[in-house]
Amino acid sequence: MGFFNKIAEGLKKTRDKFFGNIKTLFAGRKLDDEVLEELEEIMILSDMGVEATEDILKELKERYKKENSDDPLLLLRDIMVEHLKDEPLSFNPDKKPFVILVVGVNGTGKTTTIAKLGKLYKDKGHDVVFAAGDTFRAAAIEQLKEWGNRLGIDVIAHTHGADAAAVAFDALNHAVAKGRDIVIIDTAGRLHTKQNLMEELKKIKRVIQKVIPDAPHETLLVLDGTTGQNGIIQAKVFKETTDLTGIVVTKLDGTAKGGIAFAINQELDIPIKLIGVGEKADDLQIFDPKTYCNALLGIEEK
Incomplete structure (x- = not known):
């Protein structure tokens, strides 16, 4: 297709x-x-x-x-x-390792998005490492390990409840020592304990910068497209404490509310970089405003 x-x-x-x-x-x-x-x-x-x-x-x-x-x-x-900001994600980054921090509340498809993003980079010839930084959820660690096995991507993980910043630190040191290209870091998403979560994200960033001073090079927020305006409220919370560089909108195949992309751009002024349009590993797509609008309106250009 x-x-x-x-x-x-x-x-x-x-x-x-x-x-x-x-x-x-x-x-x-x-x-x-x-x-x-x-x-x-x-x-x-x-x-x-x-x-x-x-x-x-x-x-x-x-x-x-x-x-x-x-x-x-x-x-x-x-x-x-x-009306849609067009700032595509770099798939040939000039930094090595190129560090991507992925944030978002639980249930948005964050861990699965990380796996799919890893596949996109791997398919373009990059050597990828995952950091299982959502130590709050044991299932998230196991899920990322399973994806890593399936995709042939190394996963740096500690035990459930471990310090997420320590996981990120180990993953970056591993990447530097082994000459890896891309590091993608998962994080916890328990928004109901907002203060703790935001402090944890700040700590992860401080620790990342001890290893690579200008990292993370991308901080992506994963939003569930089916949550509509509620997703924008979530995004505002993360924007307050994290330097977001882009948004990934997931589950667009499961909602009739595709207009959310415009609200995100208007209210948050953060570019959408990727969209999820299905469950398969290759259903994470690079966001292209013209393709998106053509698909919404049913315009098929020759």
Whole structure:
């Protein structure tokens, strides 16, 4: 299955329930106030958020008149693409080891995302190491070890309840000694003990920098796409204490609320770098705004 087809299939629910209706809405109609009102409802119901919706529709109305557009669907697509920050994850990093810290609450698919991300780097020829830093959940350590066995990736782990910063420290020293390319560090996600969690993340970062002063080079927040606006509230908590460089939105194949990507960009000003559109190891996809918007609106470019 091609890159576009995989994302289009993963976003089928949101396209069928919401965005696919936009194509029908535009068919044979002018972009008048009635159409704009219906469009606004579709966008807000898709979890796009009021602010992002209003900004996109205001621009659509202005440019439709100004540019004398004869295809409002393509114009809308172009505006939607412009509203999504495009800062792709580097798969040929100039640092070695390149350190990626992965954060997020439990249940977002964080550990599985780490495994899939490791596969993406491994498939591009990089030597990857996992650090099982979610020592709060014994299952997370075992899960990452299982993925490591399956993918042929070394996992540095301590016992359940161990100091997560010590795991990160050992993983980085291992990577430096062995000349490894990429280190991906898992972390705990118990948001109900917010203060403890945030202090732990700060400690992990301090310890990482004792080994590699400019690390982590990426700090990715994993958000469950099915949680909608609640996910944005979670993200704000992490943004307060962690220098987030990107967001991974998971489980987009299981939700009809694909508009959440726009709300994330609008409210958090953090780029989406990866999206999860299925359960398989290769269902973590690099986020490309144009491909994403084409898939939402059902536009297949020749």
